[in-house]
Structures are given as C-alpha cells and as structure tokens.
Amino acid sequence: MKQTLVAPSALVNNQDLIEPAVIEIDSGVITKVRTHIPKKAENMIMLDDMLLLPGFTNAHAHLELTSLGVLTEHNFVPWMKELMHAKTMQTAADVVRSLEEGCQKLIKTGSTTNIDHISFDSPITAYRKLPCNVIGFGEVLGSIEPISRHIYDKLKDLQRASPIDFHLSLHTIHTVHETIINEFFQNEHPPFSIHLCEYAEEQEYFQNNSGPFYDFVVTRYPELNGLKRHQAPSAIQYLKQHNRVLNNSLIIHANYCDDHDIDILSTWKNICIVHCPGSFAFFDHAHFPFKQYREQNIKIALGTDGLVSNNELNYFSEIQLFLEMFPEIGLKELMPMITTNALETIGITNRGLIKEGYFADIIGLTCKKQQDICETLSQTKNVSFCMINGLSQQGL
Ligand SMILES: [Zn+2]
Structure with missing residues (x-):
C-alpha cells in the first residue's frame, strides 16, 4: 500500500530538519522524502502542527515483567527477592498481558522498536502478535550448573520456535555457573546483550567475595559456600581474564566501571552501552561514567529497563532524565542514542531513521512553530501520531 505523510517538519537522517515534510511510503518502507506537497497522492495523511521523528529504539526492556508493576524494594538484593517471589505468582496469561501492555505503553511514548530480554519459560509465540518491533535476547542464568544448563537448553528451544529475531545472551556473569559460561562462549556468537557492572553489591561480590549478593547466593545454594567463584575484580575483568571479547554487543548498565573496566571496554569493537536513566534513579546508583565512555568514543543508547525497576514505562521520561543529568547533550548527539546506536551495534541498519529505504517507523510530536527539537522532547509525554x-x- 502506498501512503504519503505530510507535516510541517521532519528530522531526516537524524540531522536535517525539512519544512514542510512529505514522506512517501510503499509497503511499509520509506521510498521518498521531500518538501514539495503534492496536490493529490494516494492515502495522504495530513499531520498538522506535528514534528515527525524516527520512532525511538528502546535499547533495553523486560516486557514480560510489566504486569508485576513497580516493585516496592529499591535496594538490589531485597528487590531481586521481591521480583523472584512476584514471578512465581505470574501466570502465562499474565505474561502475555504484560507483553501487550508493555508494548502499548512504549508505543504511546514513541518507542517503535524494543530490544527485549526474555526468560526461558516465555510464551514465545505471543511475540508474533505484538504491534511494535521486538528483538529478543534470551537470558541464560543460574548459579548452579543443573539450573543454568536447563535454562540454556530451554532457551535454545525458544530460539528455534521464535517468531521474532531471537539471540541468546548471558544475563550477566555472576549469576551464571562458570561451566555454562564457558560452553556458552564456545557455542554462541555476538550480538549479545549482557548486564555488566550494574550495582554496588555486584562489585562487592567480585572484589571481596562478600556482601548482600554473595550472602544471597550461598544462603540459597549452600553447596556453593566456601567456593571462590568468578575470581576477578569485576565482571568485565573476568571476561578479559578468560579472553572473552564482546564485540558487536550491547552492554547493559555499566554503572560501576573503574578505569581498568573502561580500558577493556574500549578494546571491544562496535559495542554500545545501554543506560537506563529511570532504573538508575530507582536504585539511586552513585555515578554513571558517561563522560569517560564519551572520551573513549563508546556508543551510548537509552533504555527503559522493566517496569519492576522504574516508576513508569515512558520513553520520553528516559530522554528527559538523561537530559537533566547531562544538559550539555545536543540533538546531534542525542538522536543516535535514542534511535540507531543500539540497532547498528546488533547489525540492524534499516530502522531508526527517516530516510529512503528505511522501514516507516515514524512518530509525530505536537509542537509549536519554530520550537527547538530538544525542547519539544523535554516537554512531551505522549506521541500524537505513531x-x-x-x-x-x-x-494513542
Ligand atoms: Zn535488565
């Protein structure tokens, strides 16, 4: 089907503002972008008072957790226990509802593509019906070997049955048994999407073999007590010690990285660090080393994380929190962080731009004439068109 969108303005190729904007679409793909308004066109959609932008890419989500709502605990280990308990009460129907509700909340707030983390027991066929684009990463985890292996095997089955792009990834390092970590890296290839150096208790676990996370693991699995596990000062340094290089991958959070970690990250090719501003605020983390990543030319993308560790699922709120924290960011630097950076890292180069040949994932934001785009992004909570x-x- 051919369609033509007509609006007062659009941001083309993430850099050129055109006024007016005429975008021709055929079979879901942008075929022409121009400024001349035709007198007649097939299926013309007039979007008065709107600025058109590419749909956002939410670089990190846990859609399946939406129905659990915002959890009450804000310290990582009690929060994780609360989450594990809440998940035991969640039915398969709840998970399907979670996926739908999560997508709807994110579509209303501009996220047309979600990079989602998926559990081994996910009702994977439900992803076929979702209205937004979802790229899945199945999470391998399990502190003891039989559990870790069972989850890894189940995820391989899900991958075969998946109706969406579905990759396998380690959830993180310290939650996976070392034998399975080794098998995983022998058998799987990037892209990966892996939580690394997310919270202070993780740092304590690696550096001192102590702290609330260490205590949680040995209480839950007494057979692990006394074992020195994952011996390295951090997850990233553990990977380096084992000659694991995570090229072409998404590194989720990376809040607690020291200079050694950042030096290692800077040697990995084509990575993107995914910062989740709402989740960062939820756990009241101390510091996100954005400036160091920027100095090393490491790409950044923004994600929502799951609703369980955020106050809402609203992609505009993530942008707004990020701009409050780093007001020096201009539009030129911001746009790839919310559209193309994460996608290009995992090999997707036909989404995230208003550009000929790209999929027609386009949002419309109501704005005043001549209003600055960053200002519009700072003041918007919902899209007017998607x-x-x-x-x-x-x-919507
Ligand atoms: Zn996560």
Whole structure:
C-alpha cells in the first residue's frame, strides 16, 4: 500500500530538519522524502502542527515483567527477592498481558522498536502478535550448573520456535555457573546483550567475595559456600581474564566501571552501552561514567529497563532524565542514542531513521512553530501520531 505523510517538519537522517515534510511510503518502507506537497497522492495523511521523528529504539526492556508493576524494594538484593517471589505468582496469561501492555505503553511514548530480554519459560509465540518491533535476547542464568544448563537448553528451544529475531545472551556473569559460561562462549556468537557492572553489591561480590549478593547466593545454594567463584575484580575483568571479547554487543548498565573496566571496554569493537536513566534513579546508583565512555568514543543508547525497576514505562521520561543529568547533550548527539546506536551495534541498519529505504517507523510530536527539537522532547509525554512498519497505530 502506498501512503504519503505530510507535516510541517521532519528530522531526516537524524540531522536535517525539512519544512514542510512529505514522506512517501510503499509497503511499509520509506521510498521518498521531500518538501514539495503534492496536490493529490494516494492515502495522504495530513499531520498538522506535528514534528515527525524516527520512532525511538528502546535499547533495553523486560516486557514480560510489566504486569508485576513497580516493585516496592529499591535496594538490589531485597528487590531481586521481591521480583523472584512476584514471578512465581505470574501466570502465562499474565505474561502475555504484560507483553501487550508493555508494548502499548512504549508505543504511546514513541518507542517503535524494543530490544527485549526474555526468560526461558516465555510464551514465545505471543511475540508474533505484538504491534511494535521486538528483538529478543534470551537470558541464560543460574548459579548452579543443573539450573543454568536447563535454562540454556530451554532457551535454545525458544530460539528455534521464535517468531521474532531471537539471540541468546548471558544475563550477566555472576549469576551464571562458570561451566555454562564457558560452553556458552564456545557455542554462541555476538550480538549479545549482557548486564555488566550494574550495582554496588555486584562489585562487592567480585572484589571481596562478600556482601548482600554473595550472602544471597550461598544462603540459597549452600553447596556453593566456601567456593571462590568468578575470581576477578569485576565482571568485565573476568571476561578479559578468560579472553572473552564482546564485540558487536550491547552492554547493559555499566554503572560501576573503574578505569581498568573502561580500558577493556574500549578494546571491544562496535559495542554500545545501554543506560537506563529511570532504573538508575530507582536504585539511586552513585555515578554513571558517561563522560569517560564519551572520551573513549563508546556508543551510548537509552533504555527503559522493566517496569519492576522504574516508576513508569515512558520513553520520553528516559530522554528527559538523561537530559537533566547531562544538559550539555545536543540533538546531534542525542538522536543516535535514542534511535540507531543500539540497532547498528546488533547489525540492524534499516530502522531508526527517516530516510529512503528505511522501514516507516515514524512518530509525530505536537509542537509549536519554530520550537527547538530538544525542547519539544523535554516537554512531551505522549506521541500524537505513531506509524510502525507503515501501519498507523490507533488509540494513542
Ligand atoms: Zn535488565
């Protein structure tokens, strides 16, 4: 089907503001971008008072957890226990509802593509019906070998049955048994999406073999008590010691990285660090070393994380929190962080831009004439228009 969007302005190729904006679409793909408004065109959609932007890429989500809502604990280990308990009460129907509700919340707030972490027991066929683009990463985890192996095997089955792009990844290092970590890296290839150096208790676990996370593991699995596990000063240094290089991968959080960690990250090719500002604030983390990553030319992308560790699922809020924390960021630097950086890292180069040949994932934001785009992003909470793969979304 051919369609033409007409609006007062659009940001093309993440850098050129065109006024007016005429975007021609055929079979869900942008075929032409221009400024001349035709007198007649097939299926012309007039979007008055709107600025058109590419749909956002939410670089890190846990859609399956949406129905659990915002958890009450804000310290990592009690929060994790609360999450594990809440998950035992969640039915398969709840998970399907979670996926749908999560997608709807994110579509309304501009996220047309979500890079999602998926559990081994996910009702994977439910992903076929979701209205937004989802790229899945199945999470391998389990502190003891039989559990870790069972989860890894189940995820391989899900990968075969998956109706969406589905990759396998370690959830992180310290939650996976070392035998399975070794098998995983022998058998699997990037892209990966892995939580690394997320919280202070993780740092304590690696550096001192102590602290709330260490205590949690040995209480839960007494057979591990006394074992020195994952011996390294950090997850990133553990990977380096074992000659694991995570090229072409998403590194989730990376809040507690020291200079050694950042030196190692800077040697990995084509990585993108995913910062989740809402989750960062939820856990009241001390410091995100954004400036060091920037100095090393390491790409950054923004994600929401799951609703269980955020106050809401609203992609605009993530942008706004990030701009409050780093007001020096200009539009030129911000746009790839919210559209293309994460996608290009995992090899997707036909989404995230308003550009000929790209999928028609386009959002419309109501704005005043001549309003600065960063200012518009800072003041918006919901999209006024959203198209995904050429399909206009209803009920925004
Ligand atoms: Zn996560």
